[in-house]
Amino acid sequence: MKYPMLLLIMIMIMIMTAPILASPGLERAPVNGGYLTYQQSGEGEVILTIHGALVADSFVPIMNQPVLDGYRLIRYRRSGYSDSAPLDLSTGGLLEKAAADAVALLDHLEVDRAHVVGHSLGGMIALELAWQSPERVQTLTLLEPAIMRVPAAEQMLEQIAPALAHHEDGDSVAAVDAFLTRLIRPEWQELMESQMPGAVDQAIANADTFFGIEVPALAQHEFDGKRAARLSMPALYVLGSESSAIAHADGFFEQGKQLLLQTLPNARSVRLEGVDHSLQFGFPERLASTITEFVAAHPIEE
Numbered sequence: 573m574k575y576p577m578l579l580l581i582m583i584m585i586m587i588m589t590a591p592i593l594a595s596p597g598l599e600r601a602p603v604n605g606g607y608l609t610y611q612q613s614g615e616g617e618v619i620l621t622i623h624g625a626l627v628a629d630s631f632v633p634i635m636n637q638p639v640l641d642g643y644r645l646i647r648y649r650r651s652g653y654s655d656s657a658p659l660d661l662s663t664g665g666l667l668e669k670a671a672a673d674a675v676a677l678l679d680h681l682e683v684d685r686a687h688v689v690g691h692s693l694g695g696m697i698a699l700e701l702a703w704q705s706p707e708r709v710q711t712l713t714l715l716e717p718a719i720m721r722v723p724a725a726e727q728m729l730e731q732i733a734p735a736l737a738h739h740e741d742g743d744s745v746a747a748v749d750a751f752l753t754r755l756i757r758p759e760w761q762e763l764m765e766s767q768m769p770g771a772v773d774q775a776i777a778n779a780d781t782f783f784g785i786e787v788p789a790l791a792q793h794e795f796d797g798k799r800a801a802r803l804s805m806p807a808l809y810v811l812g813s814e815s816s817a818i819a820h821a822d823g824f825f826e827q828g829k830q831l832l833l834q835t836l837p838n839a840r841s842v843r844l845e846g847v848d849h850s851l852q853f854g855f856p857e858r859l860a861s862t863i864t865e866f867v868a869a870h871p872i873e874e
Contacts, residue, residue: 598655601648603676604669606657610648610677614641617710617872618683619863621647621852622674622701624692624718625755625782626748626775628653631691633767633853637860643867646686648677650697652781654774659781666789671700678708687867691715691852693790702803703796711870712807713863714832715851716815721795722827729791736783744779748772751783756850767853800835806870807832807839810862812847812855825849 598609613635621631628649635645651673652659661669674697678686687710690698695717702709719725735751738744752760752775764771809829829841842862847855 598649601677601680603657603673603680606651606660606673608648608651608656608673608677609654610646610681611635612644612646612681614644616643617867618644618646618678618681618686619867620674620678620683620686620688621645622670622688622690622694622697623647623650623653624690624694625786626752626778627764627768627771627853628656628774628778629768629771630853631689633856634860634863637856639857639860639864643687643864646677646681646683648674650694652785653778659785661785661789665793666786667696667700667793668704670697671704674701675705675708684708685710685872687711687713687863687870687872689713689715689863690717692718692849693786696790696793699800702805703799706803706805709805710872711805711867712803712836713810713866714807715810715859716812716825716849717809717828717832718790719795719828719831720791720793722824722831724824724827728824732787736787739779739783744776747783748775748779756848756854760850763850763854767856771853795831797831797835800832801837803836804838806866807836808862808866809833809839809841810851810859811841811843812849812851813843813845814848 598611600607600609623630631647634640635647649656650670651657685708688698688701695714698712698714699717702712731754732751735747738747738750761772809832811825811829815825833839833841844858844862847858851859
């Protein structure tokens with residue numbers, strides 16, 4: 573009877589450890605005592621993408637865009653998302669921890685310098701990465717970063733308050749729906765599933781990380797203009813024309829753009845007409861072209 577018992581124990585161990593294994597198509601990298609799952613494709617100068625809230629796979633739609641041929645694209649799932657390690661802020665702040673993880677991933681992949689693209693909260697992580705390790709960042713492409721130190725931030729928090737209330741009530745489905753309806757569009761589910769099958773379930777599964785840990789931490793973050801003024805790498809702020817029109821706090825992203833243009837010494841902006849906050853998965857071809865044009869103008873010198 574000992575062999576069936578041993579087999580049962582082995583099966584139980586496999587089941588218990590299954591959640592920490594990388595999903596198909598993803599690899600796993602050890603970082604800072606934890607691990608991140610990631611995917612890379614192509615060869616050439618590295619473009620590292622950093623996702624924002626809820627959907628860890630939001631950069632999947634640009635991974636195979638033909639215009640990005642000739643670049644090595646890397647996307648990853650941040651700590652606390654899907655099958656990466658849980659997010660632990662007991663030893664530091666959110667942005668500092670996330671930026672350190674990104675550097676550790678670059679180290680693991682033996683990447684000395686990269687073009688960094690960050691969306692929303694991921695844009696703030698990209699900025700922190702540039703502040704911590706400017707020698708690792710060739711260019712910054714900031715897709716509507718969530719800067720919570722602009723006048724419209726208070727109104728933005730008021731607008732997402734119903735989502736936070738749903739989360740506090742234990743209703744992740746309602747919380748995610750309220751948040752993404754407000755932030756993107758009422759048809760966000762159809763959009764995500766058409767571009768990233770399974771993304772809706774992923775967003776719901778990641779709700780505790782975002783609403784419970786990241787939102788409170790980001791709300792307390794102080795934007796350091798003096799530190800930003802020391803960043804010399806080329807930076808591009810990408811703003812969608814519909815991102816304020818569809819139910820956002822009036823001027824939130826526009827104010828963030830103006831702040832960065834005033835503080836980053838080598839920054840410019842581009843406005844994409846007809847585009848909303850779903851830039852990388854709602855409009856992957858247009859965003860890929862925008863990224864390519866920008867990074868190609870600032871190649872990494874050997």
